[in-house]
Amino acid sequence: MDQMPALSDRQTHILKAIIEEYIATAEPVGSETLDKKYSLGVSPATIRNEMVRLTDLKLLHQPHTSAGRAPTPVAMRYYVDHLMKTKDMSVAEEVAVKDKVWEYRQEIDKLLREATKALAERTKSLAITATQDGDLYYSGTSHILDSPEFFDYELTHDLLGTLDEFDYWWKLLEAHNDPFAILLGEDLGGKNLSQCGFIYTKFATPHVSGAIGVVGPSRLNYPAIIPVVRYLGGLIDEFAGSW
Structure with missing residues (x-):
């Protein structure tokens, strides 16, 4: 940079x-x-x-x-x-997000799947979760078409292509040691994703380790999205760490 x-x-x-x-x-x-x-x-x-x-x-x-x-x-x-100054989630917003995943808190696969879905719904973005076991969950692919950047066929093609590449995402996460990070442009590696941004937080429990985050245009609404990413990562830590 x-x-x-x-x-x-x-x-x-x-x-x-x-x-x-x-x-x-x-x-x-x-x-x-x-x-x-x-x-x-x-x-x-x-x-x-x-x-x-x-x-x-x-x-x-x-x-x-x-x-x-x-x-x-x-x-x-x-x-x-x-x-930037991040926006705090209201108590009502936190409760609404927690309700989305509460009934799945005892089953790791369903918990991660529903957490990814809840993140996509709340942020109106493409949400991704990757685990050390080689699992990749994603939700909200249709949201990327709400951003004019993704009217670019090559950019959209390359981003969607990464959803079949667990290794791409895991290597990206391993290359950055911070428990929370925002990656922009060249931070996203050799892919044609120079116009993209990726916000993620890592989670680590006795049962599962990985990261959950949002990917989209580099002009993501960071102040609004960051607290939701952090909150859902914290819920995964809380639920999966209590078994």
């Missing part, structure tokens, strides 16, 4: 606004949109000038002939590492 250049506070605020708007819309972001929707405290002309500087720093790029800008992988990595 390229080294992150030093930014002024103003550039940081503008970059954060661009990334969050891009996450929400999947559309390149223009200075007028930023001026109308975000309280940046500067003029549209200043926003435009700073966007040019951020583009020169390779944190933004201009897709095709669009007047707007989109974040680069370096910018997305900076956002997930330093700028």
Whole structure:
């Protein structure tokens, strides 16, 4: 990953606004949109000038002939590492998720299958669970077509192809020792998944070890998805660790 250049506070605020708007819309972001929707405290002309500087720093790029800008992988990595604030799940949301898997808490295969399904439903994303025993569960494949990035046939073909490749996912997990991680672009190995992101948390019990997570476009709604991934990973640890 390229080294992150030093930014002024103003550039940081503008970059954060661009990334969050891009996450929400999947559309390149223009200075007028930023001026109308975000309280940046500067003029549209200043926003435009700073966007040019951020583009020169390779944190933004201009897709095709669009007047707007989109974040680069370096910018997305900076956002997930330093700028975003995750949203806590409400008690009602936690109860709803727990109810989805509660009756399967004594059977590991059903627990992992239903946890994967619950994660996909809650996040509206493709959810994946892999275990050290060589099992790969996934749910929510139709959700990837809700993201315009996956109108790209080759990208969708390559991502769906990995669902038949347990070794790909397990090697990816083994290559990263952190119990929780966000992988972006080149972090995802040699596959043609440069536009993708993968959020996962590992679980380890006397009966099963592995990881559960969500994969999608690099502009995943990280603040909303991260707490759900963590919560379901914690439930697997709790249930499978109590047998």
